[in-house]
Amino acid sequence: MARTADVAELVDRARAGQPRAVARLLSLVEEAGPRLPEVARALAPHAGRARVIGLTGAPGVGKSTSTSALVAAYRARGRRVGVLAVDPSSPFSGGALLGDRVRMGEHATDPGVFIRSMATRGHLGGLSWATPQALRVLDAAGCDVVLVETVGVGQSEVEVVSLADTTVVLLAPGMGDGVQAAKAGILEVADVLVVNKADRDGADATVRDLKRMVSPGGPGDARWRPPVVRAAATRGEGIADVVAAIDAHHDWLCGRGELARRRARRAAGEIEAIAVARLRSRFGGLGGGTALATLAERVVAGELDPYAAADQLVEGVGA
Amino acid sequence: MARTADVAELVDRARAGQPRAVARLLSLVEEAGPRLPEVARALAPHAGRARVIGLTGAPGVGKSTSTSALVAAYRARGRRVGVLAVDPSSPFSGGALLGDRVRMGEHATDPGVFIRSMATRGHLGGLSWATPQALRVLDAAGCDVVLVETVGVGQSEVEVVSLADTTVVLLAPGMGDGVQAAKAGILEVADVLVVNKADRDGADATVRDLKRMVSPGGPGDARWRPPVVRAAATRGEGIADVVAAIDAHHDWLCGRGELARRRARRAAGEIEAIAVARLRSRFGGLGGGTALATLAERVVAGELDPYAAADQLVEGVGA
Numbered sequence: 223m224a225r226t227a228d229v230a231e232l233v234d235r236a237r238a239g240q241p242r243a244v245a246r247l248l249s250l251v252e253e254a255g256p257r258l259p260e261v262a263r264a265l266a267p268h269a270g271r272a273r274v275i276g277l278t279g280a281p282g283v284g285k286s287t288s289t290s291a292l293v294a295a296y297r298a299r300g301r302r303v304g305v306l307a308v309d310p311s312s313p314f315s316g317g318a319l320l321g322d323r324v325r326m327g328e329h330a331t332d333p334g335v336f337i338r339s340m341a342t343r344g345h346l347g348g349l350s351w352a353t354p355q356a357l358r359v360l361d362a363a364g365c366d367v368v369l370v371e372t373v374g375v376g377q378s379e380v381e382v383v384s385l386a387d388t389t390v391v392l393l394a395p396g397m398g399d400g401v402q403a404a405k406a407g408i409l410e411v412a413d414v415l416v417v418n419k420a421d422r423d424g425a426d427a428t429v430r431d432l433k434r435m436v437s438p439g440g441p442g443d444a445r446w447r448p449p450v451v452r453a454a455a456t457r458g459e460g461i462a463d464v465v466a467a468i469d470a471h472h473d474w475l476c477g478r479g480e481l482a483r484r485r486a487r488r489a490a491g492e493i494e495a496i497a498v499a500r501l502r503s504r505f506g507g508l509g510g511g512t513a514l515a516t517l518a519e520r521v522v523a524g525e526l527d528p529y530a531a532a533d534q535l536v537e538g539v540g541a
Numbered sequence: 542m543a544r545t546a547d548v549a550e551l552v553d554r555a556r557a558g559q560p561r562a563v564a565r566l567l568s569l570v571e572e573a574g575p576r577l578p579e580v581a582r583a584l585a586p587h588a589g590r591a592r593v594i595g596l597t598g599a600p601g602v603g604k605s606t607s608t609s610a611l612v613a614a615y616r617a618r619g620r621r622v623g624v625l626a627v628d629p630s631s632p633f634s635g636g637a638l639l640g641d642r643v644r645m646g647e648h649a650t651d652p653g654v655f656i657r658s659m660a661t662r663g664h665l666g667g668l669s670w671a672t673p674q675a676l677r678v679l680d681a682a683g684c685d686v687v688l689v690e691t692v693g694v695g696q697s698e699v700e701v702v703s704l705a706d707t708t709v710v711l712l713a714p715g716m717g718d719g720v721q722a723a724k725a726g727i728l729e730v731a732d733v734l735v736v737n738k739a740d741r742d743g744a745d746a747t748v749r750d751l752k753r754m755v756s757p758g759g760p761g762d763a764r765w766r767p768p769v770v771r772a773a774a775t776r777g778e779g780i781a782d783v784v785a786a787i788d789a790h791h792d793w794l795c796g797r798g799e800l801a802r803r804r805a806r807r808a809a810g811e812i813e814a815i816a817v818a819r820l821r822s823r824f825g826g827l828g829g830g831t832a833l834a835t836l837a838e839r840v841v842a843g844e845l846d847p848y849a850a851a852d853q854l855v856e857g858v859g860a
Binding site (some may be wrong): 258266270459486526 | 581585588606673801806808812816821843844847848849852
């Protein structure tokens with residue numbers, strides 16, 4: 223464990239782009255130990271510059287391949303890129319920074335790329351608790367773009383939305399059609415829709431369905447209308463179009479003050495989540511750690527309803 | 542809105558199996574208005590008897606068809622059945638009780654079946670806030686079995702696990718193979734694995750993959766090993782096997798005291814979630830409703846880190 227004085231030094235070294243300092247800070251963040259507030263304090267003045275791009279979609283749509291292709295595209299444009307893989311099905315997941323870099327193949331030896339998989343323990347919705355801080359580490363380390371890869375379908379999209387400036391939702395032909403996507407609420411959260419594996423049968427139909435369902439903007443309608451982009455990430459096809467669509471969305475965000483609003487909402491959600499976690503840990507400590515279990519047994523027995531039990535818990539922490 | 546005196550009367554009428562009283566209580570629960578604690582108090586002594594079976598799986602695996610087939614199977618055994626559809630992609634979703642009953646086709650006129658779709662607004666993970674109370678309404682109304690249908694993949698499985706006595710995870714051939722299922726954490730949460738659409742190509746491979754990945758119990762290993770069941774719900778094939786697997790799991794739960802433990806965990810989670818929601822609403826009220834927004838802006842500006850901001854929030858509610 224780094225000593226107190228070391229955290230500021232680590233942040234300085236990370237800002238200079240030293241991979242070992244970045245890796246050490248990411249570990250401190252992921253351990254979520256008692257030093258986390260200190261790390262957060264040291265990072266705060268140096269974050270807020272990176273563009274955060276969320277990639278989400280059901281298992282099998284090609285998220286990891288698309289992530290890799292986007293890294294290559296941004297590198298070709300001279301950008302420094304960070305990748306946070308919060309997707310438990312990602313091949314980038316489950317290892318340490320160096321391990322991930324090795325697995326990331328073509329980007330393994332590129333000093334302009336930082337890749338980190340986040341453990342899903344201690345998750346909050348689809349996202350690891352540590353993700354927002356990990357993002358600040360990569361941001362402070364000079365990444366221009368941070369790609370956050372999460373597994374989609376269901377609530378995870380909502381989570382990635384709260385984290386990202388731009389949310390890219392990936393679909394694949396035959397992996398649940400456009401109607402399913404609409405029902406799953408994907409259209410509401412996507413800033414960019416990518417039909418990956420567009421060389422497969424059914425791609426035209428999926429693209430057509432999605433375009434029809436994305437509500438067309440009327441005259442004077444300033445809402446963002448998610449573009450539907452075709453790609454075949456394994457061949458690198460369509461990736462330039464994906465980048466262009468992300469850039470167009472970024473310009474839209476900046477031009478309307480929406481970027482600041484999104485980031486404020488994100489910060490509010492993060493603050494609230496930390497505050498809730500603190501109170502939750504106090505619940506766990508009540509009655510020598512047995513209060514909640516005792517209340518739960520009384521609810522199961524029908525002696526108490528959960529609302530009355532919750533009142534007792536809230537009173538117990540003095541709130 | 543029912544007067545105070547009416548809630549007790551509604552519960553009495555629901556216990557007598559009157560559909561209108563059940564529908565009214567479900568509406569009170571779903572409105573989540575100020576009367577909810579009162580409804581919870583009136584229900585508490587009359588719940589805890591029903592078996593709760595969760596059905597989850599990715600969009601397109603046939604959850605709704607399987608739910609309908611299971612309803613028919615339980616009805617054929619003389620059981621009263623409740624259905625809660627928390628899946629936004631479910632055809633049962635989005636309507637009121639009577640509307641749902643009409644759409645449920647063959648079960649529409651069966652007085653032994655209650656069907657309710659839960660709005661996903663106010664959701665908590667993949668589940669509606671109101672779901673645990675709605676479950677108690679159906680339980681108090683004499684349902685022997687309550688089927689809870691949720692969309693799967695990602696965190697929703699974890700949510701349905703915390704709600705159900707037995708969790709049935711549905712897969713379909715070609716919808717992401719066994720390896721994907723393992724990566725998505727499905728094997729850890731499933732009590733019963735169903736390969737639906739088993740008449741399709743690839744079903745044998747999916748069944749084989751899953752069976753290989755479900756860890757075989759050694760001698761003296763008392764852990765539950767999820768059976769892998771083949772089904773074709775649209776034809777009603779394999780549904781008797783699914784029911785038998787659910788029954789076997791129930792017997793296992795009861796024989797080991799695990800049912801009581803699961804239900805206590807479920808109640809603890811519910812109590813905690815209600816307590817957290819109460820505290821969260823207090824956060825929202827701080828500083829005339831502006832405290833959190835102000836803290837968020839300072840975090841975005843890099844003046845404050847989110848942990849320090851959370852401390853201010855927690856102090857603000859007096860905890």
